[in-house]
Amino acid sequence: MTLSVALGPDTQESTQTGTVTSTDVLTAPDIPWNLVIWNDPVNLMSYVSYVFRSYFGYSEAKANKLMLEVHKKGRSIVAHGSKEQVEQHAVAMHGYGLWATVEKATGGSGGAGSGKGKGKRG
Amino acid sequence: MAKAFKYGVKGITGYLEPAERELLRSLFDDVVSMLEPEERANQDPLAALVGLDAEAREPSDRALRRLLPNVSKTDDAASLEFRRYTERSLRESKIGALKAASLGLDKDELVLTPADARHWSMALNDVRLVLAERLDIRDDEDAGHVHLMQDWSQAEDVESYLALVYNFTTWLQESLVQAMLQSLETRG
Numbered sequence: 544m545t546l547s548v549a550l551g552p553d554t555q556e557s558t559q560t561g562t563v564t565s566t567d568v569l570t571a572p573d574i575p576w577n578l579v580i581w582n583d584p585v586n587l588m589s590y591v592s593y594v595f596r597s598y599f600g601y602s603e604a605k606a607n608k609l610m611l612e613v614h615k616k617g618r619s620i621v622a623h624g625s626k627e628q629v630e631q632h633a634v635a636m637h638g639y640g641l642w643a644t645v646e647k648a649t650g651g652s653g654g655a656g657s658g659k660g661k662g663k664r665g
Numbered sequence: 666m667a668k669a670f671k672y673g674v675k676g677i678t679g680y681l682e683p684a685e686r687e688l689l690r691s692l693f694d695d696v697v698s699m700l701e702p703e704e705r706a707n708q709d710p711l712a713a714l715v716g717l718d719a720e721a722r723e724p725s726d727r728a729l730r731r732l733l734p735n736v737s738k739t740d741d742a743a744s745l746e747f748r749r750y751t752e753r754s755l756r757e758s759k760i761g762a763l764k765a766a767s768l769g770l771d772k773d774e775l776v777l778t779p780a781d782a783r784h785w786s787m788a789l790n791d792v793r794l795v796l797a798e799r800l801d802i803r804d805d806e807d808a809g810h811v812h813l814m815q816d817w818s819q820a821e822d823v824e825s826y827l828a829l830v831y832n833f834t835t836w837l838q839e840s841l842v843q844a845m846l847q848s849l850e851t852r853g
Contacts, residue, residue, distance in 0.1 A: 589843060637733065638755060638787065642734055
């Protein structure tokens, strides 16, 4: 797995100024769960990429990078957040037919920004 | 012969022959009947109404397990608890997409709204996941073997027929997703 390649928007915000609200300070370290997508021989690469773009709102480049990571490495962390957030994403991914699990973050292995799910679920 | 889906001024459009529509309708219906939760006599109606299912278990059928997977790789108890809270609504959302796609099969000419297209892509994906389990596709190599089966005159047993159906639904989903990706570009 590659080390973190892109800082999520949350990380940038919390280091921007000294005037962040106390809630931000409290929630920033409190992001201990990952959403993992696993490779399978059925799901189309185009479809996986489409789901990453339309559900998480990721750019084409980011969606393709994560999709290729799933394909080549067998799995990829595509979002992180609170347990409730990643569980909600997992159900949405299962709705799309992607094989998703959640796991506690061990730190330093994140390859994705925090998933800002648009909640476009069927 | 079906025509590949494409994205144009009318949105996403496609064309299917009557026999192809019949085939898809029966595939969508099959997966719906796999997903329909069994009614149990002692079920709490209020719990069912809010989507809880205290009796939910990991499915014993491989294909169903792929449609409704565990949420944790390592923690079976956590997976089971999660399943009890979410599986019923997951089944219902999948059934909803399959039925919506099935309803769209009334005409040869398909004109899909963005919501229709999403339902279709999900429905085709679930059909393919089930067919892949029946065909025992475990890795890319297995998928490659199945992919070689392209000629309907080769359909001499159930397995080769399933392989042809799998390849048809794969082709259809790929063309749909390409059209959906194009619509994302255009909408920005």
